[in-house]
Amino acid sequence: MQIIIHRGTHQIGGVSTEIRTAQTRIVIDMGDELSPAQGITPSPLSIPGVTDTKGFCDGVLFTHNHADHVGQLQSIRSGVPFYMGRLAKEVLRESLPRRTGVLLKTRLEQARCFVPGRPFQIGDIAITPLSVDHSACDSYMFLLEAEGKKVLHTGDFRVHGLRGKAVPKIIDKRVGKVDVLIIEGTTLSRSDSIPVSERQLQRQLKEQMLNYKYVFALCASTNLERICAFSKAVPRGKYFVCDAYQSKLLDLLQQYWGPYSPWYRNIKKVIYGSNLQARLKERGFVMMVRDNQKFRKIIRSFDPQQSILLYCMWNGYLQQERSTLPSFLRLTGQWASLHTSGHASQQDLRRIIEKTSPRFVLPIHTDFPQRLQTLCPREHVVLLSDGETFTL
Numbered sequence: 001m002q003i004i005i006h007r008g009t010h011q012i013g014g015v016s017t018e019i020r021t022a023q024t025r026i027v028i029d030m031g032d033e034l035s036p037a038q039g040i041t042p043s044p045l046s047i048p049g050v051t052d053t054k055g056f057c058d059g060v061l062f063t064h065n066h067a068d069h070v071g072q073l074q075s076i077r078s079g080v081p082f083y084m085g086r087l088a089k090e091v092l093r094e095s096l097p098r099r100t101g102v103l104l105k106t107r108l109e110q111a112r113c114f115v116p117g118r119p120f121q122i123g124d125i126a127i128t129p130l131s132v133d134h135s136a137c138d139s140y141m142f143l144l145e146a147e148g149k150k151v152l153h154t155g156d157f158r159v160h161g162l163r164g165k166a167v168p169k170i171i172d173k174r175v176g177k178v179d180v181l182i183i184e185g186t187t188l189s190r191s192d193s194i195p196v197s198e199r200q201l202q203r204q205l206k207e208q209m210l211n212y213k214y215v216f217a218l219c220a221s222t223n224l225e226r227i228c229a230f231s232k233a234v235p236r237g238k239y240f241v242c243d244a245y246q247s248k249l250l251d252l253l254q255q256y257w258g259p260y261s262p263w264y265r266n267i268k269k270v271i272y273g274s275n276l277q278a279r280l281k282e283r284g285f286v287m288m289v290r291d292n293q294k295f296r297k298i299i300r301s302f303d304p305q306q307s308i309l310l311y312c313m314w315n316g317y318l319q320q321e322r323s324t325l326p327s328f329l330r331l332t333g334q335w336a337s338l339h340t341s342g343h344a345s346q347q348d349l350r351r352i353i354e355k356t357s358p359r360f361v362l363p364i365h366t367d368f369p370q371r372l373q374t375l376c377p378r379e380h381v382v383l384l385s386d387g388e389t390f391t392l
């Protein structure tokens with residue numbers, strides 16, 4: 001078995017990993033790069049047989065639908081099948097910008113959807129998609145078994161999210177010991193602190209509702225589990241408001257995950273309309289907003305002294321060149337940050353490594369892979385370069 005990290009050995013995002021046996025060749029994720037100054041940047045990948053016809057590829061698997069993992073989907077040549085979660089596909093389809101070409105939309109329709117926890121086969125590789133918690137809903141780890149070896153590819157994940165506690169249990173129950181652990185290491189370059197949990201964020205939102213009648217929340221529209229938790233924090237008598245686009249995404253969450261858990265059912269929401277203005281003013285609300293002219297106008301129509309804007313995204317976006325977010329946050333009398341990372345803390349990375357006791361650990365999705373060697377001195381952490389072949 002051979003593993004090649006085409007991109008992501010020394011950077012966060014833009015990742016792509018190849019795993020091949022004597023007969024079968026698969027790729028996991030094909031993402032765009034994340035530039036600290038500009039955010040997501042179109043970043044073509046060149047993988048023989050995947051992006052051109054110089055070879056073969058039996059399939060591309062996507063861990064989740066963040067652009068740093070799925071952004072190069074359109075460069076997969078026709079004839080190569082690709083796979084993702086059902087909800088991830090539906091949310092991606094809904095959230096593609098209107099200017100997206102027909103080609104990508106048509107290509108997305110061809111995505112094959114796997115079922116959480118149900119193994120499937122590509123060539124001689126058995127793949128088990130394991131549903132995990134991350135800031136994009138419908139994210140997966142992949143357990144790959146072939147040639148008598150086990151490889152776990154974690155994708156982006158965390159343990160402090162709403163379903164995070166299930167991650168170590170899933171590892172115990174479905175994975176066990178592996179030969180190779182390909183693990184994301186986003187937080188390796190950040191401080192080694194205990195992250196705020198999504199439950200704590202929900203409580204913080206409730207506290208803000210006691211102090212402010214009009215609570216606006218700026219959150220990634222596809223961070224659906226957080227938004228669902230926010231909606232459930234709104235007491236009877238107040239409104240949970242969003243626009244038609246956000247409402248549609250929440251409907252998809254209810255449709256596809258409602259059967260798994262009552263938590264995702266009965267999401268009470270109203271779609272903003274000027275006809276509701278008087279009732280909203282009278283009762284108060286939590287409103288999911290985005291930085292555009294429509295929402296700027298809506299926010300200005302409420303008393304700024306009774307309003308707060310909660311910034312529920314990564315602070316780095318505020319520093320990006322030409323960011324309009326700082327002026328957006330000044331629309332209300334005050335704003336506050338209400339956010340936690342979508343990525344496993346250093347302690348949780350160590351915990352997952354201990355649980356899987358791998359022969360080799362390959363860090364990806366990190367700009368500080370060396371840190372994993374000091375964090376886990378007893379483990380065999382292999383630092384690869386992009387494009388280098390690791391033979392097991």
Ligand SMILES: [Zn+2]
Nearest residue numbers: 013066068156
């Ligand atoms: Zn990522």
Ligand SMILES: [Zn+2]
Nearest residue numbers: 064066136156
């Ligand atoms: Zn992600």
